[in-house]
Amino acid sequence: MPESPIDPKLVTETRLPLAGLRVLDLTLARAGPTCVRHLADWGADVIRVEPPGQGDGLGGARDGFDQINLHRNKRGLSIDLKNPAGHAAFLKLAATADILVENMRMQVKHRLKIAYDDLKGINPRLIYASISGFGQTGPYSTRGGVDQIAQGMGGLMSITGEPGRGPMRVGIPINDLTAGNLLAMGIMMKLYDRERTGQGGYVHTSLLEAQVFMLDFQATRWLMDKEVPGQAGNDHPVNIPMGVFPTADKPINIAASSPKLWDIFARAVGHPEWLEVEQWKTPKGRGADRKRLNEVIGEVTKTKPSEHWVTLMEEAGIPCGPVNTIREVFEDPQVQHLEMAMPMRHRTRGDIEVVAQPVNLEGLETGFYRDMPRLGEHNEEILMEAGLSQDEIADLRAKGALGGA
Template sequence: MPDSAADAKPSSAETTSLPLAGLRVLDLTLARAGPTCVRHLADWGADIIRVEPPRSTDGLGGPRDGFDSVNLHRNKRSIALDLKHPDGHAAFLKLAATADVLVENMRVQVKHRLKIAYEDLKDLNPRLVYASISGFGQTGPYAKRGGVDQIAQGMGGLMSITGEPGRGPMRVGIPIDDLTAGNLLALGVMMKLYDRERTGRGGYVHTSLLESQVFMLDFQASRYLMDGEVAGQAGNDHPVNIPMGVFPTADKPINIAASSPKLWEAFCRAAGREDWMRVPEWQTAAGRSKDRARVNAAISEVTRTKPSEWWIATLEEAGIPCGPVNDIAEVFADPQVRHLEMAMPIRHRRRGDTRVVASPLNVEGLETGVYRDVPDLGEHGEEILAEAGLSAAEIEGLKAKGALGGE
């Protein structure tokens, strides 16, 4: 694993070898869902032009040098344009005319009011892939509502199945709807870009926090749709597979997954409790599920007699999936996480040597990295407009009118 930012790859000169090199993306995203989508494109070589309001102080969602911004908004350039100003809007259209992708997660009515919706741009640039994330969908009774992650977690059913039984609804500890919507939109963008190779035309790709959350219900959703079962909270236990959950040891809890017939027998032997295989109620998965409380109590009584490392070694040797319950510091100290280089070293212009979360995607023969810091507000505005064909005089005119800002 690289030990310092000096070892980070690739440099800005090396991004031409990345698979998305040459792709120009206009980034009008806020908060987390949209930026999550753009981060995938940025990490793999796309030229990201972040379009921000000219008087924004923390338009990236938090301090520009804060841990969240540095991790989420790397590998971008910034232009500060007033899209409400006629000249600022006209300059934006110049950028949109030659862009490959535009990503936004504004409220539905806002982009229409600013005249930067797909309908406003599709004839200007028929090859443009226009990508949107909303709270609840681009149409329908909730389309104009603002949506945030926790609201979608609640409306999409996730909070009703998270947490311990009887304790009331519980949010997941990460913004899972924001992240899922961003990840799915990045997939949608790449699908549409591939389709553009065939048709020569771009198009509109969109998802929402609510759609993404319902999709992520996965088997809990099909369990209801096909069998009519409304899942409830199961705490740290798997909803249907027993035993699969968190169990105490002499020092710290561990996860154990031994629900199949083969794994259950292997677990009983590894735990020194072959007598469990002869308990009539526990001889089938359905029986163990029905008697969940007694099964878990019996296992806990045994597992708490030895430390976690002993159990993990013993169960791994028996072929039983298991693992520690780590805090965040322990995650990044884990030898496998270190081997996977998930803490990526970078050199930030003001923070100095630090680390961010690496891309989880592995492409043979290619290596991504951080080749641009989070940009200062409007840092690249003049060069971006010059690339779009504006003269120095036109650029100065935009600045004089307040349509172009920057630090």
């Protein structure tokens, strides 16, 4: 079994922007862990708080690809918040924290007495951050929500897929990821505000808010012009030609919708006569005749391989790129240059790769210093840092308030 080459002092000794901040991570599934991963990767001391008997938990096996990628760079505490002794110990730990992140159902944190109102009195500097399905207040606030439910309710499935084929989900949990990213940004803003005021506060978002926000121009088509967008398949909803076209080997994306790019594109592919077609002289006209225009372009592009067209378009200044499989993504020289596959040594799986941090801070480098923690792996050291004695920790064990190691 490979040993994890982790020096516990490495995080604090490396100059990372969030070093010195303590984060209590009470998150499950994906949205909350996505937020916390940013904090952990950039040096915060993240303590993952799990109930005893959690086992593999949501999202697959503890040593599976998903959990390792989501829960790297954390310490682990397993404590029963329903146990009075465990709850009391948690309050002592919360008094030492800078940030708490959770994505429970709204009513659960109140039932456990760990909501913001329960903690702000013992730690006024605490930044309490929440993700819910539909918001902390309102008619749906007590509902549980997952990504695909929000995709449907938030309109995304109605504009995804081919016309006439019915609603279609996107291939990633976009609301979980977006909500997590937005909450991380909200925490950073609140940290800056705390520097000025000395006070923490409550930061929250939801899967539904994230989805509506991500509708972006599709939302404002309705809000401003009362136009209900529909499905456009692989074509851009309003810009033409912009979409997927066949080649001799694999599909490519081409974006040549502006008047200038349309002119350059037609000449670059050897068909300047397209510029004389009356209906294709304006963006509106090209949009009305999209099907025929796409077919004509496709008849040309399928005569040569994708690399030919990507090179030709690049030389002409027209955005273009291949449609890659996930394997091809990580074989791409630009993705390799960006080092988006981050090497890591795992205690049971050995040398593996996970998805790297996409945020670049010049002069600072994040990295991986800890495996995903075993259940309760750091119980004793975390509780001692919160001020509990060895005897008090032993008493917690005797009362069944601790799990794991």
